[in-house]
Amino acid sequence: MKKIALLGNPNSGKTAIFNTLTGSRQHVGNWPGVTVEKKQGTIQFDNLKYNVIDLPGIYSLTTNSLDEKISRDFLIEENPDLVLIVIDQTNFDRNFYLATEIIEMRKNSILIFNMHDEAEKLKIKVDVQELSKILNIPIILTSAKYKTGIDELKNQIEKSLKKPHIPNIIEYDFTFENYILEIEKVLNSENLFEKENVRWAAIKILEKDELHIKKLNKNSENSINEIIQKLEYDLKEDSSIKLSEEKYNLISKISSKYIKKPEYKERVSDKIDKIITHKILGIPIFIFIMWLMFTLTFTIGDVFNGYIEAGFENLGEYFSTVMPENLLSSFVIDGLIGGIGSVLVFVPNIFLLFIFISFLGDIGYMARAAFVMDKVMTKIGLHGKSFIPMLLGFGCNIPAIMGARTLESRKDRIITILVNPLMSCNARLPVYLIFAGIFFPNSGGTVVFSIYLFGIILSILMAFIFKKFLFKNEQSIFIMELPPYRLPLANETLGEALRKTLMFVKKAGTIIFASVIIIWFLASFPAGAEYASEESIIGHIGRFAAPFFKPLGFGFWQAAVSLIFGFLAKEVIVGTMGTLWGGEAALSEVLPAFFSQASAYAFMIFTLIYTPCVATIATIKNEIGKKWMFFTIIYLFVLAYIVSFIVYNILSFIW
């Protein structure tokens, strides 16, 4: 299958173009670098299917960040048949920088001048015909938001796949061009690169790109070094900087010739920024937005939770009337309906939280949050950009840990990942809600909030410790775009939230279903043992582990068993308790016989901190390797034990 690559700056609307072309639902974010995964879709012409690959949003093709490396490797190794370059028309000068690199690679390309609606509002006019002619690249004006220009784009894709448009060479200023020619001469004489790649290689060598320099032989390396030294001496500047400078000069020339734009006037975005990123108001506004998000998530969510809970209870009652009482009915009612119902109850909360997080990203607030919080985050050993993965952690740690790829330096990335599980994910919420509801009926909200806060404080503390002891002398970078505020389309934000929620339900559906069956089996056998009694297999396992938890206030086998199963997925904890104690509805009567307020709180704290679920652990291994994976498992378990122990003993002393 032929391959089409989609490339562009972050916030250029690239992902929206991808969605429109392929029809698949993907995330449209405003946070630089949201597209870290390699997303694919297909597009069809005359029964022929083409693979469209959405490359990460990047600013250039150097290899300083993972995203840049992914894109560049793809362009070189996979050699796509067509490259679609998405450009935000309202920000041509910077967006075109990446395009010049593709032009220099001389790939069959189409330029997509996106955000046409905004450009029209700002009275920006592009001379499409002339610009397209001098570059020998077709240009299509689109607005992914209003779906304009998409048919033209599809037509052009079809045409370009049949008859490629190889971009013209863009020439630099005379003096600089001469250095490129000299390097080309050396490369040609040594036959080091294929003919069509020589110019690009020469430019990359001036950029001091290691991949290309590595390919040089002794002879050519010496002569090229001489040329570069001469350049740097003559132009009094590092060759890679000079190259960027020349590129921007070139872009300025193109831009002033073919693009008409009025003087920059203060935009609505700038006015909003004056308040949102205000020196004094910035942080209070940030805290307010976070508070609002969580309050709305839980107050609106609770309304729906009640209905779902009632629905599952009715379902259970219905089955108990139609099925004879035997092993199968206990499996269906106690195991399946009880276990799955206790988790699905929280879907409204999860959906709402995902809506808010998507919306804040799409609108452009996430970058401001990083800006406002960077100083504070740096103080505690993190990075302004760590803030987003940390926030995502409240939803689910898996996308959060993957989101840490936007962090460029190793140190920031690893620390962010290591402390991320301390951000209490949605799967842990059911435990807090149950316990807070039963043991702290009048201050449930405050108690749940305090657990979240506990996680945040611990993550700060641990990040600080890791920074001090594990990564003493490593540096980090914070250069980031503050994209203009943009109102996202409701269906994009909702679609994204829905997709993530369904992912959660699917995970809950599979892992929980499997574990519910295992639990039911372990709780029902050996034959003759009463369901989930101490005589069952699970009772034996729990009894063996229970003494270990005694110092924390919950040294009974049911708690131990629930925590063991929580390792599969944290949402299973409540499901297990439901199964072990005869349904979630019964928990409010049963639990007070086992827990005191102090041990209930300690149990919530332990649930917050201890070893994350299997899926999160697998993600950590994928992102930063086995060593850090084991490190995370061990440090979190030890931390959970110590902190719960302290909390339990202090609380039982006070209360």
Add this chain to the structure above:
Amino acid sequence: MLLSECAPGQKGIILKIDSEKTLKQRMTSMGIVPGINFELISEAPFGDPIALKIKNYKLSLRKFEASHITVKLEEKQK
């Protein structure tokens, strides 16, 4: 004068970038290159990072990074 020493509202031109390669390339790919006009728009809470306007877009960077950039302020200041 260094960019890190500028105050919000000041405009000028970037003269030189002096740093190790990664940071330098990162800056140039985002449009911070010698010869470019800039305006320092604002400082974040606690004075760091800072927000710059270059051409018609906004960037933020830390003062530490800005301390690698030599600039010349516009003659006429407000």
